[in-house]
Amino acid sequence: MISGGRGRYERGWTGKIAQARVYDDVERPVEQLNGSWARVCILDASDVRWATRFRRFEVIAQKPLEDQLIAAAEQAQSRAEIRVEPSPRWVRAVVDGVVVADSKQLLTVTLGLPVYYFPLRDVRADMLERSDRKESHSTLGQRSFYHLRLGDRFIEDAAWRFEAPPPEAPRLGEHVAFYWGRLDHWYEEDDEVFVHPRDPHHRVDVLNSSRHVRVVVGGEVVADSHRPRLLFETGLPTRYYLPRMDVRMELLTQSDTVTQCPYKGRTVHYSLRLGDRARPDIAWSYPFPIPECPKIENLICFYDERVDTVEVDGEVQPKPRTPWSS
Numbered sequence: 001m002i003s004g005g006r007g008r009y010e011r012g013w014t015g016k017i018a019q020a021r022v023y024d025d026v027e028r029p030v031e032q033l034n035g036s037w038a039r040v041c042i043l044d045a046s047d048v049r050w051a052t053r054f055r056r057f058e059v060i061a062q063k064p065l066e067d068q069l070i071a072a073a074e075q076a077q078s079r080a081e082i083r084v085e086p087s088p089r090w091v092r093a094v095v096d097g098v099v100v101a102d103s104k105q106l107l108t109v110t111l112g113l114p115v116y117y118f119p120l121r122d123v124r125a126d127m128l129e130r131s132d133r134k135e136s137h138s139t140l141g142q143r144s145f146y147h148l149r150l151g152d153r154f155i156e157d158a159a160w161r162f163e164a165p166p167p168e169a170p171r172l173g174e175h176v177a178f179y180w181g182r183l184d185h186w187y188e189e190d191d192e193v194f195v196h197p198r199d200p201h202h203r204v205d206v207l208n209s210s211r212h213v214r215v216v217v218g219g220e221v222v223a224d225s226h227r228p229r230l231l232f233e234t235g236l237p238t239r240y241y242l243p244r245m246d247v248r249m250e251l252l253t254q255s256d257t258v259t260q261c262p263y264k265g266r267t268v269h270y271s272l273r274l275g276d277r278a279r280p281d282i283a284w285s286y287p288f289p290i291p292e293c294p295k296i297e298n299l300i301c302f303y304d305e306r307v308d309t310v311e312v313d314g315e316v317q318p319k320p321r322t323p324w325s326s
Contacts, residue, residue, distance in 0.1 A: 064179050065196065069112040073139045082139065083110040084169045085200070091116055093178055094185040095150055100124045100178075107175055111139070114197040117175035123159075128176075131157050140172070141165045148182075158182050191290075194260040204263045205232045206241070206295040213240045214311040215302045217282070218274045223247040223302065229295055233263070237320040240310065241299035247283075252300075257281050264296065265289040282306045 063071075087108045093101040103122035108114045131145040141164040148158035158178055165172035180186065186193050209230050215223040225246035231239040257269035267284040283302045286293070304310045305325040310317045 064181060065113070066115055066177075066179055069115075070137060070140065073111050074137060081111075082166065082169055084108075084171065085110075087116070087200075089188045091118075091197075092187045093118075093183045094187070095148065095155070095183050096153055098124075098150055100127055100148065100150070100183070101176070107171060108197065108200065109169070109172065109177070110199060110201075114199045115177050115180075116197050117172060117177045119175055123176050128159060133157055139166065140169070146176070148178075155182050193262055194266075195262045198262050199234075202234045202263065203232070204234075204293060206230070206293065207232070208295075212311075212313050213242065214309075215240075215242075215307050216309045216311070217272060217279060217307050218277060219308070220274060221248075222251055222272065222307075223300070229299060231296060231301075237304060237322065239301050239304075240312070241296045241301045244298065244300055247300045249300075252283060255281055259284070263290075264293045270300070279306060 085108050087106050088104075089106075090104045091101075091106055092099050092103075101118045101123045103118045105119060106122070107117040109117050127148055127150055128146040129149055131147050133145040135143045135145075137143060141162050143160050144163050145157045146159045146161070148155040159176050161176050162169075162172040180196055186197075188198070207230050209228050210226055211228060211230070213223070213225050213228045214221055223242050223246055225240075225242045227243060227246070229241040231241060233239070251272050251274065252270040253273065255269045255271045257267075259267045259269070261267070265286050265288060267286055269281045270283045270285070272279040272282045281303075283300050285298060285300050286296050287298055289297050302310065303324055304317060304320055305322055
C-alpha cells in the first residue's frame with residue numbers, strides 16, 4: 001500500500017481516474033492496463049470517470065492538485081492569467097506538531113485555485129533539502145523543489161520555489177510554496193482549513209426559497225420540497241439542499257465516503273437503493289458545516305449528475321458535467 005495524492009491505494013482499489021502512465025512513460029487509458037502487471041502513476045483527475053478495478057497493477061501516486069492546475073495552464077490555448085495578491089491572513093503549516101511555515105505577509109497566487117507562497121524568512125529553511133527535481137513552465141518560469149526532513153519524517157518534494165519567475169509576478173522568486181496535501185495541518189488565523197486555501201474572490205451564498213424541487217430516480221420521486229435552500233457557489237452548479245422530512249430517507253443509507261470543502265466543511269454521503277438497484281453516493285449532507293455556512297446544516301443535497309432528473313418549478317434542469325459526474 002502506498003500513499004497517493006487522494007489517500008492510500010492498494011491492489012483491489014477502485015477510484016476515479018482517467019489516464020495512467022506506466023513506467024515505460026507511455027500514457028494510456030486505465031482500461032488498457034488490465035491484465036498486466038504494472039506500476040502506474042495517476043496523471044490527471046480533472047476529467048474523471050470510474051476506473052476498472054485494479055487487480056494486477058499498483059498505483060503509486062496521483063498528480064497533486066497544484067501540479068494539475070499548472071499543467072492545465074500550460075495546455076491552455078491562450079496564456080493563463082496569474083493573480084498575485086498579498087494576503088492579510090495569518091497562515092501556518094504544520095507537520096508532526098511543528099510549524100514549518102508561519103507568515104502574516106504571504107502571497108496568494110491564483111492559477112485556477114489559490115496557493116499560498118511564504119516569504120523565505122517565514123519558512124523553516126533548516127528543514128528543507130534541495131531536490132534534484134526541476135521543471136520549466138512557460139507560465140510561471142523555472143521551478144526548483146525541496147524535500148522536507150523533520151526528525152525521522154521525510155517528505156519528498158514537499159515545497160517549491162520559482163527561481164526565475166515570470167515578469168508579471170517577480171516577487172515569487174522570494175517565496176516558497178508547499179504541496180497542501182503533503183503537510184499535516186493548515187491554519188488561517190486559528191481555524192484549520194482543508195483541501196486548499198480559500199479564494200478571496202470565491203463566493204458561497206445560501207438562500208431560502210419557495211421553489212418546488214423534485215428529485216427523480218428510476219422513475220420514482222425520492223425528494224419533493226417547497227422549502228429548499230439554494231446554494232450558489234462561484235463556478236459550480238446551483239445545489240438544492242432539502243429538509244430531511246421532504247426526502248425519502250428510508251431509501252438512503254449512509255456510506256463510508258467522506259469529503260471536505262474549504263468553504264463548507266466535512267460531508268457525509270448517502271447511497272440510494274430502489275429494489276435491487278443501488279445508486280452509490282447519490283447525495284450528501286453537512287452535519288457540522290463551518291460557522292460561515294450554517295444554513296445547510298443537516299440538509300440533504302442530491303448530485304444532479306447522478307440522479308435521473310431534478311425538477312425546479314416543474315422544469316427539468318440540465319444535467320451538469322462536473323468532476324462528480326459518474
